[in-house]
Amino acid sequence: MTTVVLDQLVPARAGWSAVVRRGQLLTITDLAGNQAVDCLLYDAHDTTVRYSAPDTLQAQGSLFLTKGSVLLSDEHTPLMTVLADDCGRHDTVGGACSKESNTLRYGHHTWSQHACVENFLAEGARWGLGKRDLVSNINWYMNVPVEADGTLGIVDGLSSPGLKVVLRAERDVLVLVSNCPQINNPCNGFDPTPVQMTISED
Amino acid sequence: MTTPETSTATTVAARAHARAQHGRVVECMPQLPPPEGTLWAETVAGGNYTHLAVPAGTELTLTDTEGDACAHLLLYVTGRPWERLNAADTVKVQWNAYLGAGSLLLSDQGRVLATLVEDTSGRHDALTGTSAAARNAARYGDGSAHGPSPAGRELFKLAAAKHGLTPRDLPPAVSFFKGVRAEPDGALTPTGSAGPGARVTLRAEQPLTVLIANTAHPLDPRPGYHCTPLAVRAVPGRPTAPGDGPRTATPEAHRAFLNTDAANSTTLEAR
Numbered sequence: 001m002t003t004v005v006l007d008q009l010v011p012a013r014a015g016w017s018a019v020v021r022r023g024q025l026l027t028i029t030d031l032a033g034n035q036a037v038d039c040l041l042y043d044a045h046d047t048t049v050r051y052s053a054p055d056t057l058q059a060q061g062s063l064f065l066t067k068g069s070v071l072l073s074d075e076h077t078p079l080m081t082v083l084a085d086d087c088g089r090h091d092t093v094g095g096a097c098s099k100e101s102n103t104l105r106y107g108h109h110t111w112s113q114h115a116c117v118e119n120f121l122a123e124g125a126r127w128g129l130g131k132r133d134l135v136s137n138i139n140w141y142m143n144v145p146v147e148a149d150g151t152l153g154i155v156d157g158l159s160s161p162g163l164k165v166v167l168r169a170e171r172d173v174l175v176l177v178s179n180c181p182q183i184n185n186p187c188n189g190f191d192p193t194p195v196q197m198t199i200s201e202d
Numbered sequence: 203m204t205t206p207e208t209s210t211a212t213t214v215a216a217r218a219h220a221r222a223q224h225g226r227v228v229e230c231m232p233q234l235p236p237p238e239g240t241l242w243a244e245t246v247a248g249g250n251y252t253h254l255a256v257p258a259g260t261e262l263t264l265t266d267t268e269g270d271a272c273a274h275l276l277l278y279v280t281g282r283p284w285e286r287l288n289a290a291d292t293v294k295v296q297w298n299a300y301l302g303a304g305s306l307l308l309s310d311q312g313r314v315l316a317t318l319v320e321d322t323s324g325r326h327d328a329l330t331g332t333s334a335a336a337r338n339a340a341r342y343g344d345g346s347a348h349g350p351s352p353a354g355r356e357l358f359k360l361a362a363a364k365h366g367l368t369p370r371d372l373p374p375a376v377s378f379f380k381g382v383r384a385e386p387d388g389a390l391t392p393t394g395s396a397g398p399g400a401r402v403t404l405r406a407e408q409p410l411t412v413l414i415a416n417t418a419h420p421l422d423p424r425p426g427y428h429c430t431p432l433a434v435r436a437v438p439g440r441p442t443a444p445g446d447g448p449r450t451a452t453p454e455a456h457r458a459f460l461n462t463d464a465a466n467s468t469t470l471e472a473r
Contacts, residue, residue, distance in 0.1 A: 053290070054331025054374045058420045063329070063388035074355065074372070076334035089388075093299070093329060095290020100312030103461060104295045104454045117310075132370040134310075136290040146384040150300035152293055 248429030325381030
């Protein structure tokens, strides 16, 4: 019998955070499709141990996250495992948008727009985390191919309404999410939409 | 049995024993005073690290002298280390996963930390970072800093501490002299080394604190731990100036240098 512990709608552009206890499942539902969900993970009891995109790539030998991917910390220990994935491909190379990086990617006219790093800072502050704690993150549902010559870019998403990713916590994990507010980028079809975060347990 | 000449049983003898080492030269050590025209010259042993703070404009040349070095690198702006290397922005903003001549190493503040002005290797990695103790322990039996197969992260912790920084200050690193390529399906293939003598030169666009761990690449497919010395040489120079090619190579670079100029001029006014 599966029990829902927490079920919350994250509005377009908003941040979200929660602790997912060891063994619990976190389901991220892309309600309207083509929405990038930027995500950082921390050991809930020792936040100096945090998600590491490089360690995760090393361990699985592939750029893309999907079912079976184990999300590792920078101490090379498991934080969460992708148990199910309707989409098939998620990014962990492209990081989060910020006011600062947006000035490089699009122009200084974007300075006053929303950005993921602001969401991460605001959510992280609720748990005693600061800028030092922000590292390369996961981008659920974001599509970032790499060409033979190294050309890399965020392109149209592979997601569609209602797709789900299911993660199992391998220890008590603090999850920070920025439901990406980008409006200059195909990562969310130039139109941020809400997502659903559901924590459940058997 | 200790002979009288080498006895260290007394303070005087111990002092004489220690002082007898003065002037000894080995391969992996700093050259002091630095050779004329250089700020710093050092050879970092395989499985070891170094750290240095350099003024803006410094040109830092790393050389893989024997062909099996791997220079894992982290950069911070000296005096405000919350501005630091952002590997994700570095690849995303420049629309390229691979580092080479002309690449910029970008901070998390939309500014340039360093420009890669020379590259004779072409085998670098901005994706898979450095190694952790647990991974090296699993692969080689040990990942501790002073063991036979140290992990880059363990060495970075030490290097960072010497600048008042903690593990929280360690973001993903980039690596020089051992490459990785991504296949269309996402598979990551190590490309190994370009061979002995390959070098890269990084120009500091702001005052930088540089941490370097010279450790085996995390995707090195060989069963043993292989890492040979890394030569590090810093010479005075000037930051990339208006009119220089890297500034206007792309619109993203142009704006990154504008942001960097503003930061550097603020620093000047503060003085």
